Amino acid sequence: MSASPTTRSVTQPPAWQIWRNPIFIRYCRSRLRPVSFAAWASIILVFTGFVFFMSFLAPQKWGSASVEEAAGFAFVTIIVVQCGLLMFKGSFNMATGITREGVEGILDYQRLSPMSPLSKALGYLFGLPVQEWALFALTLPFLAYILYTGDIPLFKIAKVYAVMLPAVMLYHMTGFLAGMVVKQRFLAGFLSQILMVLLYFILPQLSNIGYVFFEYLTIRPVLFDELAGILPNWELQEPVRFYQYHVPVWLFSIGMQLSLFGIFLIIVLRKWRNENAHLLGKHAAVGIFAGGLAVFLGTILPLIPDGKIFPPFMRDNFTSAEPDIADAVVKVRDMIEPQTLAMPGVFGLFVLISICLMVSFITPARDTRMKELRRMRKLGWKKIPSGADAATSLPHTLALCLLGSVAWMVFLYSLFQCAWFQGMAMDFQSMGWLLCPLALFIPAILFQQLLEQGGFKAVFIPTLYGWVVPLLIAIIILSIADGLVLRRLGYYLMAVSGPALPFYAFTAHMDGTVGLYTFFMRGAFTISMILYLCILPLVVQKWIQYHRMLKDQTHHD
Amino acid sequence: MRTTNDAKLQATHADLASDQAAIQLTDVRVDYGATTAVHGLTLSVPFGEIYGLIGPNGAGKTSSFKVLATLLEPTYGNVHVCGIDVAEEPEAARCCFGYMPDLAPVPTDLKCGEFLEMFVAAYGVPRDLQKQRVADCLEKVRLTEKRHTFCKSLSRGMMQRLVLAKCLLHQPKVLLLDEPASGLDPASRVALRDTLRDLARDGVAVLISSHILSELSELCTQIGILNHGRLLDSGPPDQVAKRLGARTHRILEIQLHAPCPDTFEFLSGLSHTQSIKAEGPELTLDYLGDEADQVALLRTLIERGYAIRSFSERGITIEDVILNLEEAS
Numbered sequence: 055m056s057a058s059p060t061t062r063s064v065t066q067p068p069a070w071q072i073w074r075n076p077i078f079i080r081y082c083r084s085r086l087r088p089v090s091f092a093a094w095a096s097i098i099l100v101f102t103g104f105v106f107f108m109s110f111l112a113p114q115k116w117g118s119a120s121v122e123e124a125a126g127f128a129f130v131t132i133i134v135v136q137c138g139l140l141m142f143k144g145s146f147n148m149a150t151g152i153t154r155e156g157v158e159g160i161l162d163y164q165r166l167s168p169m170s171p172l173s174k175a176l177g178y179l180f181g182l183p184v185q186e187w188a189l190f191a192l193t194l195p196f197l198a199y200i201l202y203t204g205d206i207p208l209f210k211i212a213k214v215y216a217v218m219l220p221a222v223m224l225y226h227m228t229g230f231l232a233g234m235v236v237k238q239r240f241l242a243g244f245l246s247q248i249l250m251v252l253l254y255f256i257l258p259q260l261s262n263i264g265y266v267f268f269e270y271l272t273i274r275p276v277l278f279d280e281l282a283g284i285l286p287n288w289e290l291q292e293p294v295r296f297y298q299y300h301v302p303v304w305l306f307s308i309g310m311q312l313s314l315f316g317i318f319l320i321i322v323l324r325k326w327r328n329e330n331a332h333l334l335g336k337h338a339a340v341g342i343f344a345g346g347l348a349v350f351l352g353t354i355l356p357l358i359p360d361g362k363i364f365p366p367f368m369r370d371n372f373t374s375a376e377p378d379i380a381d382a383v384v385k386v387r388d389m390i391e392p393q394t395l396a397m398p399g400v401f402g403l404f405v406l407i408s409i410c411l412m413v414s415f416i417t418p419a420r421d422t423r424m425k426e427l428r429r430m431r432k433l434g435w436k437k438i439p440s441g442a443d444a445a446t447s448l449p450h451t452l453a454l455c456l457l458g459s460v461a462w463m464v465f466l467y468s469l470f471q472c473a474w475f476q477g478m479a480m481d482f483q484s485m486g487w488l489l490c491p492l493a494l495f496i497p498a499i500l501f502q503q504l505l506e507q508g509g510f511k512a513v514f515i516p517t518l519y520g521w522v523v524p525l526l527i528a529i530i531i532l533s534i535a536d537g538l539v540l541r542r543l544g545y546y547l548m549a550v551s552g553p554a555l556p557f558y559a560f561t562a563h564m565d566g567t568v569g570l571y572t573f574f575m576r577g578a579f580t581i582s583m584i585l586y587l588c589i590l591p592l593v594v595q596k597w598i599q600y601h602r603m604l605k606d607q608t609h610h611d
Numbered sequence: 612m613r614t615t616n617d618a619k620l621q622a623t624h625a626d627l628a629s630d631q632a633a634i635q636l637t638d639v640r641v642d643y644g645a646t647t648a649v650h651g652l653t654l655s656v657p658f659g660e661i662y663g664l665i666g667p668n669g670a671g672k673t674s675s676f677k678v679l680a681t682l683l684e685p686t687y688g689n690v691h692v693c694g695i696d697v698a699e700e701p702e703a704a705r706c707c708f709g710y711m712p713d714l715a716p717v718p719t720d721l722k723c724g725e726f727l728e729m730f731v732a733a734y735g736v737p738r739d740l741q742k743q744r745v746a747d748c749l750e751k752v753r754l755t756e757k758r759h760t761f762c763k764s765l766s767r768g769m770m771q772r773l774v775l776a777k778c779l780l781h782q783p784k785v786l787l788l789d790e791p792a793s794g795l796d797p798a799s800r801v802a803l804r805d806t807l808r809d810l811a812r813d814g815v816a817v818l819i820s821s822h823i824l825s826e827l828s829e830l831c832t833q834i835g836i837l838n839h840g841r842l843l844d845s846g847p848p849d850q851v852a853k854r855l856g857a858r859t860h861r862i863l864e865i866q867l868h869a870p871c872p873d874t875f876e877f878l879s880g881l882s883h884t885q886s887i888k889a890e891g892p893e894l895t896l897d898y899l900g901d902e903a904d905q906v907a908l909l910r911t912l913i914e915r916g917y918a919i920r921s922f923s924e925r926g927i928t929i930e931d932v933i934l935n936l937e938e939a940s
Contacts, residue, residue, distance in 0.1 A: 066735050076732035084720040159716035162682055163777070166705050167733035330684065421642075428687045429698070 069172040077164065077177025078184070085185040098139070098189045105131050106196045110204075125204020126284035132197055133214065133277065136190055140222045141250060144183035145229035149246035151182040152233025171326035175230075175319065183226055210280040213304040217276040220311040224271070225250055227318040234325055263400065264354045264363040270294070270303075270310040279303045295356035310349075317342055330422070332443045333415045336450045343412050343454055347405075347461040354401075354465065358472045363397065401465050402493060402556025405458040409498045412454055417447040417505045420604070427608040446601070451502040452495075459491035466490070466560070486563025489583075493559035496586045497552030503593045507600045517552075525551040542574055549578035550585070558582065631694045633658045633785045633816030634679065639688030641674045641840070648674040650840040652688070656816045656833070658784065661807055663827030663848075664820040666837035672820040673713050675837070676789040679818070680710040692785055706734075708785040709778030713793075717770050719763035723754060726762055727777055734781035748776040751806055753799075767794035775803070779810075786810065788819045792826055804830050828852065862925040863896040863905065868918030877915070881908070892920075 067074035085091075110128035113119035119127070155161040164174055180187075201211060229246040236242035257268040269275055279291035293300035301309075320338060324331045334342065357363040418426075426444030430437070438445045470482055504513045528548035535541045548554045562579040564572055634656040641649040649671040656662040666672050677683035678690055681701040690697045693707040718726060727745045736744055749755045752772035757765065765773060771794055778786060786807075792800050807817050807830060821827050827834055828848040835845035844851055867874060870892050879887055883900035900908070909922050 076729045079732070080718075080721065080725065080729040083725050084718070155718075158718070159712060159714075160718050162712065163730070164733070165682070166680065166710060167730060168702065168706050168735060169733050329682075425684060425686065432687075432689070433699075 066169055066173065069170060069176055072176055072180050075173055075177040075181070076169070077174060078181040081177075081181030081184050085182075086188060091185065091188065094185065094189055095192055098192050102132065102135055102193045102196055105135055106200070110200055122204050122206070122284060123286065125200045125206055126281050128200045129197070129204070129206060129211070130277065130281065130285070132193060132200070133218070133273075136193055137218070137222075137273070139193075140183070140186050140190055141225045141254075142247065144186040144222065145225045145246045145250055146243045147186065148178075148182045148226045148229030149233040149236070149242040150239045152178065152230055153236060153239045153242040156234070157237060157239065165326065165329075171323045174326055175322045179223065179226055179230060206284060210284075214273065214276055214280050217304050217307045217311070218273045220308055220315060221271070221273050224311045224315045224318070225253070227315055227322070228253070230322055231318055234322065263397075264357050265350070265404075266294075266357070267310055267349055267353045270307040271314065273307070276304045276307050294353065296352045297355065313345070313349075332418075334412075335441060335443070336416045336445065336447065337441050339412045339416045340450055340453050340457070343408065344457050346408070347457060351461055351464060355468050358468050361472075396557075398462070398466050398469060398560045399557030402462050402490075402560065403553055405462055406494055406497060406553065406556055409451070409454045409458050409494065410501050413447060413451050413498060413502045414505060414510075416443075416450055417502060418444045419509055423604055424608050427604060431608070447502055447506060448499075448597075451498055455491070455495045455498050458494050458498075462490065462494065462556075463487060483563040483565055486560070489563065490556075490559040492583060493555035496583070496590060497555055500552070500586070500590060500593060503590075503597050507597055521551045521553060524548065525554060528554075545574040546578045546581060549575075549582035555579075555582065632656060632691070633660075633693060634662070634818055635689070635691040636675070636679070637689040639675070639678060639690060640686045641671070641678060641683065642686040648840050649678070649685070652837075652840070652842055654835055654842060654845060656785075656818055658816050659811050659814045660833055661811050661817040661819060661831045663831035663834040664818065664837055665822065665824055665827055665834055666820070667822050669839075670822075670837045671840035672837055673789055674840075676710070676712070676787050676818070676820065679787050680708065680712075681705060682710075706781070707783060708787055709781065709783040710787045711771075711774050711778050711789060711791055713789040715771055715774035715791075717762040717765070717773055719761070722759055722761055723749070723765070723773055724758040726773065727780060730777050731780045736781060744780060748779045751779060752776045753802055768796055768799050771795060772799060772803070775806070784815055786815055786817045786819075788817065790820055790822075792821060792823075800826070861898045861900075861905075863898045863908075864921070864923050864925055865894040865896065865912075865919065866921040867892040867894070868920055871917065874912075874917050883908075 069075075072078050106128060109131040110124050113124045113127065114121060152161070155164070167174075169177075197211075200206070201208065225246075228249045229242075232246040232249060233242045236245055253268075254272050257265075258272055258274070261267075261269040275291050278288055282288045282290040291303050293302055294306040295301075296306065317334075321333045324333065324335070354363065422444045426438050426442060429435075440449065466482070501513065501517075504516060524547050528544045528551070531540055531544035531547065535544055549558050558575050558579040561572060562576040632655045634654070636652050636654050639649055639652040640647065652671070652675060654662070664672050664675065674683060678685045679692060679697065681697050681704055684698065692704045695704040695707065697704040721729070724745060727748060728741065731741045731744050732738075746755070746758075749758055752775050754769060754772055754776065757769065757773075762770065762773065771791060775788070775791060778788070788807075792803060795803060807819070811817055811832070819827065819831065831848055833846065834848050834851055836843045836851070844854060846854075865874075865878075870889075874894065875887065875889050878884055878894065878896060883898055883904055885897035885899055887897070888895045898905070905924065909919075912919055912922075
C-alpha cells in the first residue's frame with residue numbers, strides 16, 4: 055500500500071497569523087478597494103467630525119462644560135459611533151457576506167480547501183468586516199485628541215476598549231452564525247440585527263429580576279464604571295458579586311463575552327467540519343450547560359440576602375432608604391410574598407427552557423441515526439459512541455435535568471434561607487426537594503423522546519395542543535372565572551402544560567401560603583404527574599421500538 | 612520545511628498512481644428523504660483515464676459528484692478517492708481532488724487573478740511558487756489576459772474556465788468536473804478537451820459529466836450511462852456505442868416537397884419501420900435498419916417518384932439512448 059496522502063504536509067500559516075490568512079487577504083482586497091472605501095471614509099470622517107464638534111468643542115464654547123466633562127461626553131458619543139459602525143454595520147455585513155458566499159457556492163470551495171476550520175473561521179471573522187475596522191481606525195485620531203486635551207486617564211479608556219473589542223467580535227460571531235443558518239441574504243442581515251437588539255437591549259432587562267449576567271454582554275456597565283468620575287451623574291458601578299468574590303466590572307464583562315464567543319466559535323467550527331453536524335457535541339452541551347448554570351447561580355445567589363433579586367422598585371424601598379434590613383423585611387413582606395412564589399417558578403421555567411434548547415441541539419434526526427448505524431456496521435463497531443451526533447440523546451438529557459435540578463434546588467434553598475422568608479407564614483415541605491425535580495425531568499424527557507422519534511414535526515403538535523393551548527385556555531378561565539369550580543378547573547388545566555409544571559411543583563409543596571390556592575395547586579400537580587407518569591412509559595416503549603426498527607432497517611440495506 | 616510541500620504532493624501522487632484506482636465508488640446510494648437520487652452506483656476510474664458520466668437532468672450525476680467531493684454524505688456505500696475513504700478522512704481526500712461544480716460560481720467582487728491567488732494560498736502552495744502557478748493555470752485555460760478583470764464581467768464560458776483553473780491550482784491527481792462544457796463556445800470546448808487530455812497523459816484521473824453524448828464520446832476513455840440514479844451501461848465509448856447500436860433504432864427525418872398520404876402508407880408498410888409520425892410534409896421514422904437499408908430506402912423513394920427535399924438521420928440524444936436501454940432491459 056502506498057503512503058497515505060493524510061501524511062502530506064500542507065504549508066499553511068498558523069491560524070493566529072491573520073495577516074497571512076488567504077480569506078482575510080481576499081476581503082482586504084475586495085472590501086478596501088480605493089473608490090468604494092474612499093466614499094465610506096468620507097462619510098465617516100464628516101459624521102465623526104460633526105459629532106466631535108457638537109460633543110466636544112460646542113459644549114466648551116457655548117455651554118458651561120469643563121474640558122474634562124466635554125471630553126468625557128465626546129468620548130461616549132464617539133464610542134457610540136464606533137459601536138454603530140462595528141457592531142451594527144459590521145455584524146450586518148458579516149451575516150449577509152456569509153449568506154452570499156453560501157448561496158453563490160463559494161463557501162463550498164472554502165470547505166474543500168485544506169485550511170484548518172479555525173483559520174477559515176478567523177479569516178471570515180476578521181475579513182468580512184475589514185472595511186468597518188478600517189473605518190473604525192479613522193475615528194481614532196478624534197479620540198486621541200479628546201483623550202489628550204481632556205486628560206482622561208489612558209487606563210480607563212483601555213478598560214473600555216478591552217471590553218468593547220471582545221463584544222464586537224461576539225456580535226460579529228453572532229452575524230457569522232446567522233449567516234450560516236439563514237439562506238436569504240437580507241433575512242440573515244436582519245436576523246443579525248435582531249440578535250444584536252436582543253443581546254444589547256432586551257436580555258439586559260432581565261437583570262431586573264436577578265439575571266444580571268446578561269447585562270455584562272454589553273459595554274454599558276464598564277462604560278458607566280470607567281466614566282463615573284469624569285461625567286456628572288454617572289455612578290460608579292459596584293464590582294460584580296460572583297459567589298463570595300467581587301470581580302471588577304471590566305474583567306467580568308470580558309469573561310462573559312469571551313465565554314459566549316467561545317461557544318459560538320465551537321458551533322462555527324463544527325459546522326465548518328461538517329455542514330450537517332449538530333450545533334454542539336453531546337458532552338460539550340452538558341459542559342456548557344453546567345458552566346452556564348454555575349455562572350447563573352454565581353451571579354444570582356449573592357443578590358438574595360439583601361433582596362436585590364426582587365425588582366428595583368422593591369430594592370429602592372429597603373436598601374437605600376432603610377439600611378436596617380430587618381425593618382425593611384417587615385415593611386415590604388406583604389409586597390414580596392407573591393414574588394417569592396413566582397421567583398422559583400421563573401427560575402425553574404428558565405432551566406426547563408434551557409434544557410429543551412440543549413436537547414434540540416443534541417438530538418439526532420432519523421437520517422443521521424441510520425447513516426451512523428450503517429457506518430457502525432461498515433467499521434465493525436459494536437455500538438455508536440455515546441458522544442457521537444447520531445447517538446441517542448437520552449443519557450445527556452438526564453444529565454442536563456440532573457444539573458438543572460441541582461441548580462434549581464440550590465436556588466430554592468438559598469431563597470428559603472434568606473431574611474425575606476424568616477418569620478413568613480410559609481414553609482417548604484421536605485418532600486418538595488424530591489418531587490420538584492420531576493417538573494424538569496418529565497417534560498424534558500417527553501420532549502427528547504418525541505424529538506428523537508419524529509423530529510420537530512412530531513414535537514410541534516403535542517407542544518401546541520398539550521402545552522400551549524391548555525395554558526392559554528386556563529389563563530382565560532382564571533381571568534374571567536368567579537366561581538370556585540371554574541377556578542379549580544383553570545388551575546387543573548394549566549397544570550397539564552409542561553412550562554407551568556415548575557410553578558406548580560414549587561407552590562404545591564409550600565405550607566401555610568394562601569390556603570385554598572396551595573390546595574388547588576397541590577391537587578393539580580398530583581393529577582398532572584399521574585397523567586405524565588402514565589404517558590411517559592408508553593412514549594419510552596415506542597422509543598425502544600423505534601430504535602429496534604432502525605436497527606432492523608439498516609441491517610436489511 | 613515549507614518548500615517540501617509540492618515535492619511531497621508529487622511524490623504521493625506518483626505512489627498512488629502505481630497501485631490503486633483514483634476513484635472508486637462501491638454500491639453508493641444517496642437519498643434525499645424518501646427520494647433516491649443514486650441507487651447502488653459502482654464505478655472505478657484508474658489514474659490517467661477520463662471517465663464520462665452521461666445522463667439526463669436528475670439522473671444523479673451531481674449527487675454522485677457531491678459525494679465524491681465530500682460535500683454530501685451517501686446513505687450508504689464506500690467512496691474512495693486516491694485510496695482515501697472520503698467518509699472517514701474527508702480533509703485528507705480534499706487535498707487529492709479538484710472539484711468543479713455544476714454552474715461553477717465565482718465571486719463577483721474579485722478579479723480573476725485575486726480569486727486564484729486566494730486559493731493557491733489556501734491550498735498551501737509555497738509563496739515563491741504561487742504567482743507562477745496562477746499564471747500557468749490561467750494560461751492552461753486561455754485566460755491570461757483576463758487576470759486583472761473582475762470575475763463578474765466574464766462570460767459564462769470564461770467563468771467555467773476560471774473555475775477549472777482554480778481546480779488545477781494544487782495540481783490534483785483527480786479532477787471532478789460536473790458539466791464543465793455547458794456554456795462553452797466551440798473553441799473553448801476544443802481547448803477544454805485538449806487540456807483534459809494533457810492532464811490525463813500526466814496521470815490525472817478525470818471524472819466528467821454531461822448530458823450530451825457526443826460531447827464525451829470523443830474525449831473519454833470510459834463512459835457510463837446514468838439514469839434515475841442507476842448505472843445502465845459502462846465501458847470504453849466504442850464498446851458502449853456498439854452495444855447501444857445493436858439495441859438502437861435510428862430516427863430518420865424525411866422532408867417531402869408537399870404532404871403526400873401515399874408516402875406515409877408506403878413507409879408504414881416497410882419491415883424496418885417501427886413507428887412513423889407525420890407533420891405536414893415532414894415524416895419522422897423510428898427505423899430499425901442499418902446504413903445500407905437507409906441507402907436502399909432512399910433509392911426506392913426516389914424511384915417511386917416522391918419529391919424529397921431532405922433525408923437525414925438524427926443524432927442519438929441521451930434521451931434516445933436511455934429510452935433504448937430501458938426498453939432493452
